[in-house]
Amino acid sequence: MHRRTFTHERAPAYKVGGKEQKPHLRAKAYQLVNLAYCTIGSFYKIPISHLTLEQVHARRHFMYLFEQYATRDINTIPGDELVSALWRMGKYIDEFFFFGSLTRRLQITLMDSLPSGFERGRSYSGGGEWGSCTWEVELARRKRAHRGPCTCIRTWSLVELVSTLAHEMIHGFFHMFACRCVACRMDDVEGHGLTIGFHGRVFLVFSAAVVEQMAIWLDAFRDELHSDDFLCLMRNYRMARKRSAQQVEGKRSGNGSGWKG
Numbered sequence: 001m002h003r004r005t006f007t008h009e010r011a012p013a014y015k016v017g018g019k020e021q022k023p024h025l026r027a028k029a030y031q032l033v034n035l036a037y038c039t040i041g042s043f044y045k046i047p048i049s050h051l052t053l054e055q056v057h058a059r060r061h062f063m064y065l066f067e068q069y070a071t072r073d074i075n076t077i078p079g080d081e082l083v084s085a086l087w088r089m090g091k092y093i094d095e096f097f098f099f100g101s102l103t104r105r106l107q108i109t110l111m112d113s114l115p116s117g118f119e120r121g122r123s124y125s126g127g128g129e130w131g132s133c134t135w136e137v138e139l140a141r142r143k144r145a146h147r148g149p150c151t152c153i154r155t156w157s158l159v160e161l162v163s164t165l166a167h168e169m170i171h172g173f174f175h176m177f178a179c180r181c182v183a184c185r186m187d188d189v190e191g192h193g194l195t196i197g198f199h200g201r202v203f204l205v206f207s208a209a210v211v212e213q214m215a216i217w218l219d220a221f222r223d224e225l226h227s228d229d230f231l232c233l234m235r236n237y238r239m240a241r242k243r244s245a246q247q248v249e250g251k252r253s254g255n256g257s258g259w260k261g
Contacts, residue, residue, distance in 0.1 A: 058095035
């Protein structure tokens with residue numbers, strides 16, 4: 001039985017100059033690695049003079065809006081206002097990093113806290129046909145930590161909320177546009193893609209590139225690259241990758257003929 005072949009489309013990228021600067025993406029049409037690295041190549045450490053007009057405007061508006069809200073006590077910002085501000089920041093994040101492909105699909109819900117296993121946020125597809133489906137992001141406003149008989153409540157900062165939003169938007173970008181053919185699913189099993197704890201090598205590289213770029217814009221985001229959450233993702237990925245390698249080796253040695261598609 002032979003592995004099914006599939007021709008992937010050329011991964012998108014921003015084009016500087018010309019009439020069509022923003023690419024039009026097709027659903028589940030791109031090999032994950034190519035999608036990720038061509039997208040990173042459209043924003044990572046690119047001089048402002050080489051960015052598209054959409055990116056320049058998005059960067060400027062994001063910085064202005066973030067600094068407006070960063071000066072306020074986040075505990076005093078009404079929930080509806082905070083959701084509106086986060087959605088607008090998400091729009092600018094989308095325009096800069098994701099070609100504006102997610103904004104009309106993005107739905108944000110701000111919750112007091114999330115179920116066990118989710119500290120800052122979670123996201124999922126809203127279902128329906130691809131052309132009308134939404135990407136639902138749920139963000140926690142507070143974290144509840146149990147220390148013995150006491151429950152400590154900590155409010156997430158604006159930096160943490162925005163970083164989590166960007167993180168969940170990466171999930172949405174990959175979910176909507178990365179291919180899921182047989183070969184691409186095999187890459188997942190090898191630990192390169194989406195399903196190893198949902199934070200495979202490609203995801204972590206992309207996530208680090210986004211946060212590092214935001215840290216260039218605003219000093220407030222520099223700590224995110226060294227935050228406990230990001231370091232925990234890295235540790236979990238290394239552990240999952242090791243388990244995956246063991247499982248792959250077990251299957252290979254078990255049938256003696258390598259992978260069969």
